Amino acid sequence: MTATARTTSPTRRSRPVRAPALVLAGAAVVLGAALSACGASAADDDEPEHRAFDLPGASLTVDSDDSALEIVASDEQPEGEITVTRWFQGTVAIGSDPKVTWSMDGDRLVLREHCSGVVADCSAKHRVVVPRGVAVTVESDDGSVRADGFRDALSVRTKDGSVRVTDTSGPLELRSGDGSVRAEVSSRTVRAHSGDGSMHLVLTAVPDRVESRSGDGSTTIDLPRGAYRVDTSTGDGAEDVSVPHDDSSSHVVTARTGDGKLTVRTAN
Structure with a gap:
């Protein structure tokens, strides 16, 4: 078929164009479906994750790249510990599965969202509870x-x-x-x-x-x-x-x- 396509008359030269057209049409369907699902909201996460991290001193830095943040100081929070609650919703039409990560590096809480692809729609929120007596610095790129x-x-x-x-x-x-x-x-x-x-x-x-x-x-x-x-x-x-x-x-x-x-x- 490939050889035939190379030697066809001008009236048949349109045949090879159909495959890209079908690909584009298929991509349009995928993108259309993905777009129809846009508007991810972390508030829709009915099963948020919870995690406690040790805090070695009297200061905390919250380092976030793309998340809504709520930071609360509470008398009920144990000394030397912070509690983090995470809500996340995300979809990627074409690309790697979205995810969020959290980690503690000394007195720095690092919150990251990984959400990229042809059509990526993600939303994250974190609530961080710290004990009284802790000085807090928040560094946020977006949120x-x-x-x-x-x-x-x-x-x-x-x-x-x-x-x-x-x-x-x-x-x-x-x-x-x-x-x-x-x-x-x-x-x-x-x-x-x-x-x-x-x-x-x-x-x-x-x-x-x-x-x-x-x-x-x-x-x-x-x-x-x-x-x-x-x-x-x-x-x-x-x-x-x-x-x-x-x-x-x-x-x-x-x-x-x-x-x-x-x-x-x-x-x-």
């Missing part, structure tokens, strides 16, 4: 981060994802490359940065220092009643600063926005 209950230092950095922090009183540093930042805390020191996303900081106790910077997005800072040394600027946006000013105050608020409204006000 939202929520944190709650910290009395010690907390640092959260995500390249792509929102950040939410509540019920926290320790020193706080928040950074999102692309995503909103929200915090309702009683921390005395707060540093927050968003490259592209709105920011809302609610301080429930008079802070010593608040520093915020937003490249593109509105910023709102709610402060307890009191007088503050305030330094604000915005490249393209309105400013509404209504807290009482005192240039000699030890309570300092610095806020910068590149493009977006800036509001510093007394909380109701």
Whole structure:
């Protein structure tokens, strides 16, 4: 058949084209079926996995490449140990089976998702519970981060994802490359940065220092009643600063926005 195909007349030269056409048609069916199943959600995992890891010291780094994270400090968590719960859903139409891995390297918890192929659709979420008295650093490439209950230092950095922090009183540093930042805390020191996303900081106790910077997005800072040394600027946006000013105050608020409204006000 191959030799015949090479010597056929022009009227029969279309025959070899049919095989690629059939392949393409088959691929379209496979891709269509895969696309119809898109929208994987870790919330659909009814049987999450649980694992405990030993924590050798009083600090923890959570290193995640592609997962929603929830980090909780709890009095009920045993000292020297963290507990991780993992939810995962994933499909790959053409390629290796998707999977997630977790491991502990010293005081670094490493969370990885392996999901690649022609049509890959995966979703992962991790909940990490740490004992009180542990300082936590979160380094996330892609995924939202929520944190709650910290009395010690907390640092959260995500390249792509929102950040939410509540019920926290320790020193706080928040950074999102692309995503909103929200915090309702009683921390005395707060540093927050968003490259592209709105920011809302609610301080429930008079802070010593608040520093915020937003490249593109509105910023709102709610402060307890009191007088503050305030330094604000915005490249393209309105400013509404209504807290009482005192240039000699030890309570300092610095806020910068590149493009977006800036509001510093007394909380109701």
